[in-house]
Amino acid sequence: MACSVTLGRKRRGDVWEHFEYQEAEDLTECRVVMIDGEKCGHTLKGKNTTNLKRHLKKIHTDIQIPERTPQKPKRKPSSIQMYNENAPEQRCKEQAIAQWIGRTGLPARIVEDEEFIQMMGSMDKKFNVPKRQKILNLIENMYIEEKGKIKRSLSQARRVTTGLDIWTKKGLTASFLGVSACYFNPESNKAEHKLLSLKELAHPHTGEAIGALVEESMAEWGIQRDKIITTITDNGSNMVASFRSEATGTSDCSEDEHSEDPNDYDVEGEDERSVCV
Structure with missing residues (x-):
């Protein structure tokens, strides 16, 4: 099979430089000049450029048609300037x-x-x-x-009233002790009610376990015992026992006190119950 010969660098250009389309017959003829001086003359149906390039690549290897890659549309730069992280x-x-x-x-x-x-x-x-x-x-x-x-306002308060309540999850899977404090804030010149803690209470709910969590909460928020004038809770035996045990522990540490003083804390009954919020 005859082939075209070109000296020097391989030719590059548009594919239609080497073909001619005949519209009447819907044929495309190859016009590449062969080595014997005659045109190739090979015809292809239609004018599909992919078929034309395939013919050049197979028959006329010295001719190269560069592949055109579609250009992505350029995005217009955003005119919106975002805030600086310290703005x-x-x-x-x-x-x-x-x-x-x-x-x-x-x-x-x-x-x-x-x-x-x-x-x-x-x-x-x-x-x-x-x-x-x-x-x-x-x-x-x-x-x-x-x-x-809150700790600063509690330290400035002259007296504090605490509130306790126990919540149990549905199915008795866990219980929590809520501790709140009500006091007069001299800075804001009004009474404030704050939830101090809501901690899980391990079973059994004994007075000692309740007292330990209350003491832990008081220490965390820096509330001295002599500031607490009243503790509002329900009349449960474990609640009452928790404060009586604390009163007993305090009296045992002093040589001048020989019996527990139940008035160390004023424990209100069910009629005075307050929900911690």
Whole structure:
């Protein structure tokens, strides 16, 4: 089979430089000049460029047609400049999200949800939605800061009333002791009621176990025993026993006191029960 010969570098160009389309017959004829000086003359049905390139690659190997790669449309550069991580607008919104998640108990991973990100973008296109770990760190810092404020107000309070109650999960799978404090805050000039702790109470719910958790909570928040004027709870025998055991322990440590004083704590009955909030 005759072939075309070209000296020097291989020729490059458009595929239609080597073919001619005959519209009347819907045929495409190869016009490549062979070594004997005659045209190739091979005809192909239609004008599909893929078939034309395949013919050149198979018969006229000295001719190369560069493959054209489709160009992706260039994206227009965004004209929106995002907030810097230390910008007041960025930090204010991050704090608001952390407070919302911390107070509602929602999972922190919600900030990585696609729908949440779209919602925040519709509100402020400049806002960078923080990741889950950053929200957790912000919640931890907010808790430490708020706890410090409450401890300072408790230290300034002259008297404190505590409230206790026990909650049991459905099915009696676990129980929790809630401890709250009510006091007058001289800074805000109003009474405040704070939930200090909500800790699991191991079975059995003896007076000693309850007293130990109460003492642990009082120590954590820096509340001295002489500040507590009243403890409000139900009239359960274990609740009453927990305070009587503390009163007994206090009197045993002193040589001048030989009997327990049930008035060390004022324990209200069921009619005065208060729910910790």
